[in-house]
Amino acid sequence: xxxxxxxxxxxxxxxxxxxxxxxxxxxxxxxxxxxxxxxxxxxxxxxxxxxxxxxxxxxxxxxxxxxxxxxxxxxxxxxxxxxxxxxxxxxxxxxxxxxxxxxxxxxxxxxxxxxxxxxxxxxxxxxxxxxxxxxxxxxxxxxxxxxxxxxxxxxxxxxxxxxxxxxxxxxxxxxxxxxxxxxxxxxxxxxxxxxxxxxx
Numbered sequence: 415x416x417x418x419x420x421x422x423x424x425x426x427x428x429x430x431x432x433x434x435x436x437x438x439x440x441x442x443x444x445x446x447x448x449x450x451x452x453x454x455x456x457x458x459x460x461x462x463x464x465x466x467x468x469x470x471x472x473x474x475x476x477x478x479x480x481x482x483x484x485x486x487x488x489x490x491x492x493x494x495x496x497x498x499x500x501x502x503x504x505x506x507x508x509x510x511x512x513x514x515x516x517x518x519x520x521x522x523x524x525x526x527x528x529x530x531x532x533x534x535x536x537x538x539x540x541x542x543x544x545x546x547x548x549x550x551x552x553x554x555x556x557x558x559x560x561x562x563x564x565x566x567x568x569x570x571x572x573x574x575x576x577x578x579x580x581x582x583x584x585x586x587x588x589x590x591x592x593x594x595x596x597x598x599x600x601x602x603x604x605x606x607x608x609x610x611x612x613x614x
Contacts, residue, residue: 446473446494446496447521447579448473448474448476448579449476449477449521449547449577449579450476450577450579451477451479451480452577453477453521453547453573453577453595453597454477454480454481454519454547455480455484456573456613456614457519457545457547457571457597458481458484458486460569460571460597460611460613461543461545461569461571461597461599463486463517463543463545464517465487465515465516465517465542466486466487466488466489466515466516466517467481467486467487467488467489467517467518467519468488468489468490468491468514468516468517468518468519468520469481469488469489469490469491469518469519469520470492470505470518470520470522470530470534471491471492471493471505471520471521471522471523471530472490472491472492472498472499472520473492473496473498474496474497474498475490475498475499477519477520477521478490478498481519489501489516491503491505493505505530505533506526506529506530506533510537513537513538513539513540514537514538514539514542515539515542516538516542517538517542517543517544517545518534518538518542518543518544518545519544519545520545520546520547521546521547521548521579522546522548524548524549524552527546527548527552528557528558528561530546531546531561531565531600532561532565534600535565535600535602538602539602540602540603541601541602541603542601542602543568543599543600543601543602544599544600544601544602545597545598545599545600546597547595547597547598548595548596548598549593549594549595549596550572550593550594550595550596551593552596552598553570553596562608565600566600566604566605566606566607566608567598567599567600567608568599568600568601568604568606568608568609569597569598569599569608569610569611570596570597570598570599570608570609570610570611571596571597571599571611571612571613572594572596572610572612572613573594573595573596573597573612573613573614574612574613574614575614576593576594576595577595577614579593579595
């Protein structure tokens with residue numbers, strides 16, 4: 415893993431973000447929103463994932479633990495140590511020389527969703543899947559349109575009733591979600607039209 419301070423050009427520049435500035439320090443100050451485990455349970459009822467799953471922004475393990483409970487082998491990482499995970503690493507910067515033989519399922523930091531898509535789709539093996547839990551509004555935007563052109567999702571599953579994401583994992587402090595969410599699912603090598611479905 416490279417150190418953000420020592421790089422001449424950050425991944426923000428490489429992947430085309432506007433500021434071009436992104437450090438470990440300011441990334442660690444970002445808000446942490448844990449995902450209701452129900453969300454991944456519903457996804458796995460809709461979509462099949464063959465082989466090991468990588469939860470690349472695992473937080474305190476809400477999604478990882480649910481996937482394990484359902485019988486999946488899960489590798490859990492995060493850039494920040496919140497007391498859970500197999501390894502603490504920056505998903506956007508770790509060194510890899512071979513394609514990764516894992517699917518990726520996660521709720522990424524929203525501000526880095528574009529980078530997560532590009533990074534994940536560049537490192538997973540052909541046929542493997544990427545599933546990101548994102549607000550429905552992620553469908554809009556000029557920059558995102560270009561990402562969708564390059565990497566068309568295979569499926570978008572829109573939740574017809576609100577699923578919770580809790581700031582700092584404090585689910586007891588929220589009654590309902592103010593945002594609508596969807597699972598965006600890519601499959602490496604897929605170049606067809608995106609299918610939109612509703613669930614929940």
